[in-house]
Every structure is written in C-alpha cells, then in structure tokens.
Amino acid sequence: MKNFLQPLAALPNLAAAFARVQANAGCRGSDGVSVPLFAANRDSNLRDLSNSLAKGEYHPYPLLRFPIPKNSKQQPAASCFLPFASCRFLSVPTVRDRTAQTAAFLITREIFEAEIYDGERIWTLDKGIPQGSVVSPVLANLFLDELDETLMSFGLKLVRFSDDFLILAKTAKKAEEAIEITDMLLDDMKIDLNPLKTKIVSFDKGFKFLGAIFVGDGIFQPFPQKRDKQHPPPKLPPALTLRKYLELKNKP
Numbered sequence: 001m002k003n004f005l006q007p008l009a010a011l012p013n014l015a016a017a018f019a020r021v022q023a024n025a026g027c028r029g030s031d032g033v034s035v036p037l038f039a040a041n042r043d044s045n046l047r048d049l050s051n052s053l054a055k056g057e058y059h060p061y062p063l064l065r066f067p068i069p070k071n072s073k074q075q076p077a078a079s080c081f082l083p084f085a086s087c088r089f090l091s092v093p094t095v096r097d098r099t100a101q102t103a104a105f106l107i108t109r110e111i112f113e114a115e116i117y118d119g120e121r122i123w124t125l126d127k128g129i130p131q132g133s134v135v136s137p138v139l140a141n142l143f144l145d146e147l148d149e150t151l152m153s154f155g156l157k158l159v160r161f162s163d164d165f166l167i168l169a170k171t172a173k174k175a176e177e178a179i180e181i182t183d184m185l186l187d188d189m190k191i192d193l194n195p196l197k198t199k200i201v202s203f204d205k206g207f208k209f210l211g212a213i214f215v216g217d218g219i220f221q222p223f224p225q226k227r228d229k230q231h232p233p234p235k236l237p238p239a240l241t242l243r244k245y246l247e248l249k250n251k252p
Contacts, residue, residue: 007107009053014046017102021095029094030064038095049096058100063091063146091146091188119237122248137162147185154181161210175200 007013021035028034038045052058093101115124140163151158156178157168167182169175179200183193201207206215213220 004107005054005056008103009050011046011050013103013106014050014099015042017106018042018046018099020102021098026095026098027092028064029092029097030062031094031096033095035095038099045096046099049100053100053103060097060100061094063093065091117237117240117245117248120248121251122245143189143191146189147182150185151178151182156181159209164210166209172200 018038022039025035028037049058115122144160144163144165148158148160151167159166159168167175167178169178179193179198186193203214203216206213208214211222213222
C-alpha cells in the first residue's frame with residue numbers, strides 16, 4: 001500500500017491534479033470550498049491533503065447532490081422537484097476530493113492505456129479498457145457502487161453482477177420510472193445504458209439473466225453448449241517479438 005500512497009501523496013502529483021481540476025472550473029462541493037477559494041491557499045491545502053493521504057487518514061466528504069434541467073431551455077432547477085420533471089441530478093465531490101481522485105488517476109492511467117496489436121500496427125486506445133480485461137468487473141463495481149446505493153435510497157430492489165443488473169418493480173409504470181431514474185444517474189457518471197439490453201420484462205413471459213432463464217417461480221440453467229468443431233479456429237496475428245514491437249511502436 002505504501003508503494004501506492006507515496007507517489008499518490010507526492011506534492012508534484014497533487015499539484016498536477018489540482019491544475020486539471022482548476023482547468024475544469026467546476027462548482028464547489030459539500031464543504032463550501034470553491035475552486036478559487038482552494039487555489040487561494042493552494043500550497044497549504046495540498047500539503048494537508050498530502051499528509052492525510054500519506055498517513056492513510058484521508059476520507060472523502062459527502063457528495064453534493066442537486067437537480068438541473070436536462071437542457072438549458074427547460075424550466076428552472078427548482079421545478080425539478082416536481083413529480084416526473086425532466087431533470088437530472090448531479091453528485092459533485094469537493095474540490096479537495098476531486099484533486100485526490102485526479103491524483104489517483106494520474107499515477108494509474110498507464111495501467112488502463114491498453115496497446116492494440118493486429119499484426120500490422122500498434123496503437124493505443126483513446127479511452128477505456130479493452131473488453132475482456134481482468135479489471136473490468138472491478139472497475140464496474142467501483143463505478144456502479146454509487147448507483148446501487150442511490151437506487152436503494154429510492155426504495156428500488158436491485159440485483160447486479162458487474163455491469164449487468166436487474167431492477168425489480170411490481171408494475172410496468174414503476175419499471176419505467178426506474179429506467180428513467182437509472183438513466184439520469186448513469187448520465188451523471190458519463191455512462192450510457194445499452195438500448196439493446198435495456199427493456200421491461202416479466203416473470204410471466206420469462207427472461208434471461210446471467211445465462212439463467214427465469215419463468216414464473218422457476219429458474220432454469222440451459223445445458224452447456226458444445227463448441228462447434230466445424231468452424232475453424234480464428235486466425236491470430238503472428239507472435240510479437242520485442243524487436244518487432246519496437247519497430248511498430250516507432251513507425252511513423
């Protein structure tokens with residue numbers, strides 16, 4: 001853990017992180033400290049943050065949650081508290097916490113910058129991680145933990161495994177409301193619902209989730225499918241040697 005905390009708490013890393021936060025010019029958090037106010041005592045604030053991180057005493061403040069209209073042409077945010085108003089909620093960390101989160105990103109980003117090789121060239125993903133990565137379920141849990149807690153605070157029942165989840169509702173109307181709430185929450189996190197997989201189903205008609213089939217009171221597990229030996233195995237690019245890697249990496 002010390003190997004992670006030391007570079008995370010390093011003042012140059014925190015300074016670079018705050019520079020990014022400052023450039024985004026976001027609003028204040030739950031502690032009332034705005035970006036300009038934090039910047040006025042930048043060195044002192046960063047030293048305090050560094051000490052709390054290095055000692056393992058850091059704890060984030062609660063998120064500041066408030067409604068805003070989905071677009072600027074709509075009614076003022078105060079009307080978002082009306083039932084079924086077309087608004088979304090923002091959950092904003094404090095400037096201090098945004099700095100700590102950005103600092104963590106700066107020292108770990110290389111882990112998630114996957115390089116792709118197709119036999120002819122090498123390139124780096126602009127963002128995200130490749131499908132099938134072993135860290136995908138872990139990152140899904142980190143990102144969607146807030147979704148779990150917020151949906152439960154609305155009184156909704158949730159079943160989730162990684163990024164696949166069910167929201168249980170007693171009526172179709174309640175299910176539609178749950179989809180709207182989920183869409184707003186994920187929009188805050190810059191995550192989109194998959195329109196092909198997002199639908200309202202029922203136990204009466206049956207549905208499939210995580211490979212199991214749910215119908216009425218029954219749960220059925222399909223027999224494992226044998227691999228079709230008639231299809232040839234996929235053609236893989238040639239093995240990548242260190243020399244070839246360096247040639248492709250430095251290729252203009």
